[in-house]
Amino acid sequence: MSAVDLVIQPVLTPASPGWSAAVEALGDADRAQLELTAGPAVRTRFVTGRSELRRLAAARLGIPAADVRIQAWCPDCRGPHGAPEVSAPDGRRLGATISHASDRVLVAVADSPVLGADLVEVSAAEFPGFDRAVLARRELVATAPSLRDRQPWRARVWAAKEAVLKATGRGLRLSPTTVELAAPGAETAGAAVLTGSAGRTPFTVTPVAAPAGLVAAVACPD
Ligand SMILES: CC(C)(COP(=O)(O)OP(=O)(O)OC[C@H]1O[C@@H](n2cnc3c(N)ncnc32)[C@H](O)[C@@H]1OP(=O)(O)O)[C@@H](O)C(=O)NCCC(=O)NCCS
Structure with a gap:
């Protein structure tokens, strides 16, 4: 198995110290998905997951967090949700996966393009x-x-x-x-x-x- 970088973090809320930075770090595709995400609990865990994914992916790819591309699309409705796809501007790709339960979010990345958690x-x-x-x-x-x-x-x-x-x-x-x-x-x-x-x-x-x-x-x- 290729090495996996994985974290399990508490879900941030608007009262958390890191909340503003996490929202500011979102990319355009993240924001488009957030627009379509209803309910405060789902929104806070989405923001937490995406900011952690961006941070882990940037470290793995050796690029600034703002340069990490994260996209998701649904094969059923073609909407901007589903398994996250992560890449660098030079075309390198990572496997990426997110999961939420209770007040925690798990995020993992690996060089293998296929990864689930x-x-x-x-x-x-x-x-x-x-x-x-x-x-x-x-x-x-x-x-x-x-x-x-x-x-x-x-x-x-x-x-x-x-x-x-x-x-x-x-x-x-x-x-x-x-x-x-x-x-x-x-x-x-x-x-x-x-x-x-x-x-x-x-x-x-x-x-x-x-x-x-x-x-x-x-x-x-x-
Ligand atoms: C994806 C799925 C397994 C998530 O199950 P869950 O236990 O409720 O949620 P988890 O917290 O473990 O995982 C959610 C994360 O999985 C990822 N994800 C979503 N769809 C995925 C998929 N098809 N494959 C892999 N990962 C997926 C996302 O990153 C999502 O988090 P995010 O939206 O905040 O980024 C489940 O919802 C599913 O299989 N859905 C398929 C049906 C479907 O989505 N239909 C939509 C038709 S429009």
Whole structure:
């Protein structure tokens, strides 16, 4: 897996010391997306995510933050939202991924153009029907219910699978059951395979240390 630069930060609010600088750092495409973003909670986490992404990408690319290009577009509606695409004026590209949960935002970049991550609240993965909606058949067969009930097992599984799905750029347009984890819920890096009409695509999923009540994972193609 190529080295990943990753941070998990508190979401800034207009009362935070860094808020004005974060808003000023937004690029034109960020501002266009912010215009279409409703609700103060979504707006503050968007601003935090984009400013952190710009900062991490600038350091990785060795260019001023203002020169980092961040764009997002939706393959369904063509609107300015979706997986962030990061590049330098000279054409170099980075893989980039953002996730929000509770009052935190996770941002990661890597040289690999394909990168996904997810930050999830442990409680959010404890809903009735999780196992049938999320686990692949072989995961369902191979894991005892007593293991699945051991928190944060389901949250780790969800973070790993959503990280893979975000790496594809399709997100939850694809079912989490299409991702097969070699060791579901493991606390260490492991193999994942995205299954589908295009065959079997291998990824490595790495759990990431997260604040209490949250679980995170990052996925890169092999
Ligand atoms: C993308 C998706 C997985 C996000 O799930 P979530 O758990 O609610 O949110 P997270 O906080 O983990 O991730 C949100 C971030 O993922 C990124 N993202 C958005 N769409 C993405 C995609 N298709 N692939 C990868 N990353 C995506 C964005 O950076 C977004 O944050 P930002 O808008 O502040 O920059 C989910 O919303 C999805 O799959 N949507 C697909 C359907 C869709 O967007 N339809 C729109 C049709 S108009």
